Amino acid sequence: MKEIKDIDTLDFETQSLADAPVEKRTFGSLLKYLILGIGFGIVLVKAEVISWFRIQEMFRLESFHMYGVIGTAVVVGAISVQIIKRFKIKSLSGETIKLEPKPFSKGQIFGGLAFGFGWALTGACPGPIYAQIGSGVTVFIVTLLSALAGTWFYGLIREKLPH
Amino acid sequence: MLNNMLDFLKQPWHWSIAGVIIGLFVPTLLILGNKAFGISSSMRHICAAILPAKISYFKYDWRKESWNLVFVAGVIIGGWIAAHLLTNPEPVKIADSTKNYLQSIGIQEYGALVPTDLFNWDNLFTLRGFIFIVVGGFLVGFGTRYAGGCTSGHSIMGLSNLQLPSLIATICFMLGGFIVTWLVIPYL
Numbered sequence: 001m002k003e004i005k006d007i008d009t010l011d012f013e014t015q016s017l018a019d020a021p022v023e024k025r026t027f028g029s030l031l032k033y034l035i036l037g038i039g040f041g042i043v044l045v046k047a048e049v050i051s052w053f054r055i056q057e058m059f060r061l062e063s064f065h066m067y068g069v070i071g072t073a074v075v076v077g078a079i080s081v082q083i084i085k086r087f088k089i090k091s092l093s094g095e096t097i098k099l100e101p102k103p104f105s106k107g108q109i110f111g112g113l114a115f116g117f118g119w120a121l122t123g124a125c126p127g128p129i130y131a132q133i134g135s136g137v138t139v140f141i142v143t144l145l146s147a148l149a150g151t152w153f154y155g156l157i158r159e160k161l162p163h
Numbered sequence: 164m165l166n167n168m169l170d171f172l173k174q175p176w177h178w179s180i181a182g183v184i185i186g187l188f189v190p191t192l193l194i195l196g197n198k199a200f201g202i203s204s205s206m207r208h209i210c211a212a213i214l215p216a217k218i219s220y221f222k223y224d225w226r227k228e229s230w231n232l233v234f235v236a237g238v239i240i241g242g243w244i245a246a247h248l249l250t251n252p253e254p255v256k257i258a259d260s261t262k263n264y265l266q267s268i269g270i271q272e273y274g275a276l277v278p279t280d281l282f283n284w285d286n287l288f289t290l291r292g293f294i295f296i297v298v299g300g301f302l303v304g305f306g307t308r309y310a311g312g313c314t315s316g317h318s319i320m321g322l323s324n325l326q327l328p329s330l331i332a333t334i335c336f337m338l339g340g341f342i343v344t345w346l347v348i349p350y351l
Contacts, residue, residue, distance in 0.1 A: 010311045011204065011207070011308070011311050011312075013199065013201030013202075013203060013204030013207075013231075013311070013312050013316040014204045014207060014208075014223070014228065029196070029230075030229060030230060030233045032195055032196070033196070033198075033230045033231075033233045033234045033237065034233050034234070034236060034237040034240075035237065036188070036191065036192070036195075036234060036237060037233065037234035037235060037236060037237020037238045037240070037241060038237040038238075038240050038241040038244065039184075039237075039241060040185075040188060040234070040237065040238050040241060041237060041238035041239065041240060041241020041242040041243075041244070041245065042241040042242075042244055042245040042249070043176070043181050043184050043185060043241075044238070044241070044242070044245075045241070045242050045245030045246055045249075045276070046172070046175065046176040046181070046245050046249060046251075047175065047176045047177075047178065047180070047181030048175055048255055048276060049181065050242070050276055050277075051255050051257075051276040051277065052276070052277040052278060052281070052282070053255050053257045053261065053265070053273070053276070053277070053278070054255065054257070055340075056257075056261055056265065056344065056348075057257055057258050057261045058340075059337075059340045059341055059343075059344035059345075060260075060261055060264065060344060060345075062258040062260045062261045063257070063258045063261070064178070065178050066178075068178030068179060068182060069178045069181045069182045069185065070182070070314070070318060070319070071182065072178065072179055072181075072182020072183055072185075072186060073181075073182045073183075073185040073186035073319050074186065074318070074319060074322045074323060075182075075186065076182065076183050076185075076186025076187060076189075077186040077187075077188075077189035077190075077200075077319055077320065077322070077323030078322065078323045078324075078325065080186070080187070080189050080190035080193075080323065081189065081190070081193075081323045081324050081325075083190075084190060084193060084194075089194065091193065091194055091195070091196065091197040092194060092195055092196075093196075093197070095197050097193050097194070097197055098197065099193075099199075099324050100199075101326065102311070102321055102324075102326040102328040102329055103328065104327070104328045104331065105311065105328070107309045107310050107311055108310050108311065108317075108328050108329075108331045108332040108335060109331065109332075109335050110309060110310075111305070111306045111307070111308065111309025111310030111311070111332075111335075112306065112310045112317075112331070112332045112333075112334070112335025112336050112338075112339065113306070113335050113338060113339040113342075114302050114305055114306030114309060114310075114339065115302065115303055115305075115306025115307045115309075115310055115313065115335075115336055115339060116306070116335060116336045116337060116338060116339015116340040116341075116342070116343070117299075117302045117306070117339045117340075117342065117343045117347075118298075118299045118300065118301070118302025118303035118304075118305075118306055118339075119303065119314075119336060119339070119340050120299075120339070120340040120341075120342075120343035120344045120347075120348065121294065121295050121298065121299030121302065121343060121347075121348070122295065122296070122299035122300055122303060123277060124303070125202075125203075125303065125307075125313050125314040125315070126202040126203040126205070126206065126303065126307060126313050126314075126315070127202040127235075127238055127313075127314070127315055129300070129303070130202075130235045130238040130239050130242065131238050131239070131241065131242035131245075132242065132276075132277070133239055133242065134238065134239035134240060134241065134242025134243040134244075134246070135242040135243065135245065135246035135276065136243070136246055136247075137275070137276070137277055137279075137282055138284075139282050139283055139284050139286075139287060139296060140282070140296075142287060142296055142297060142300070143296050143297070143299065143300035143303075144300065145300070146296070146297045146298075146299075146300030146301045146304065147206055147300040147301065147303045147304030148206050148209055148210060148304055149300075149301055149304065150300065150301040150302060150303065150304025150305030150306070150308070151203075151206040151207055151209075151210050151304040151305065151307075151308045152210045152214060152216075152218075152221075152304075153301075153304075153305055154220075154304070154305050154308040154309050155207070155210060155218045155220035155221050155308070156216075156218055156220075158220060158308075158309070161309065
């Protein structure tokens with residue numbers, strides 16, 4: 001069982017698995033995430049990040065657009081994180097902001113490649129799949145269901161996969 | 164004045180503007196709620212909520228991650244707003260070389276953000292459409308969970324925190340994309 005416990009820590013986006021304090025789920029506290037999500041969806045569409053054509057351009061190295069979007073986002077994010085660390089900025093509720101180091105796993109290679117295959121085919125990473133559905137390309141509902149099936153299948157077989 | 168602003172918003176946004184806004188999601192989520200930016204985990208929470216099927220990977224309190232599900236619900240609404248209220252009347256201006264190549268592999272529709280001759284309900288029941296829509300989606304879900312994050316969780320949040328595993332993941336995302344774009348899509 002210990003091994004399973006260890007690979008639990010490899011999912012960097014699922015935080016309740018760590019013993020982090022969890023804020024109360026009131027309507028108000030969730031509303032801010034709804035508004036942020038709406039903002040994110042608008043940017044994804046308006047910057048054409050959800051465009052299958054833009055993703056093809058990126059992988060064919062025929063346009064700088066997507067490299068510019070992701071590169072700028074990383075620079076802005078990295079500067080922000082450095083500022084938060086340097087000045088020990090706390091969250092609004094007064095908690096110390098926690099930035100967990102990410103341990104290496106072979107999943108980043110095998111899973112990373114698998115996601116890359118899917119990214120080129122669908123022209124969408126997870127955020128854009130949701131935005132695509134909202135924008136009216138309803139067949140992406142099938143892509144989302146299939147991505148959920150892929151997630152579920154990973155959960156089913158992950159103990160047999162190299163990590 | 165308001166109309167000018169609306170016209171400005173309706174144009175496709177420059178990569179630098181989009182990049183700055185997307186990058187600012189990292190500190191905004193950290194400061195507002197001590198949350199690490201990441202989208203693909205929402206799919207794990209949906210599985211945990213709907214079909215945990217006694218799989219240990221889905222046995223956790225997904226309700227504690229509600230913020231993430233609310234966020235992606237927002238992304239769907241944002242997608243609707245951008246496409247319906249801030250509509251760009253022009254087709255996506257892709258590179259000529261990309262367009263020439265795509266025409267050579269039979270893609271004819273350039274009016275929308277995605278090639279509607281590829282991504283439509285009828286095409287779902289052809290082998291080609293099935294691979295792009297269904298197999299592609301499955302690989303996105305499987306791969307992001309196996310890698311422990313996606314473009315947001317690894318490439319933006321992880322790289323912002325200078326994590327080597329996130330760099331490895333990002334390189335593999337790109338490598339996988341290059342492989343399928345150059346070696347598979349031309350033959351589909």
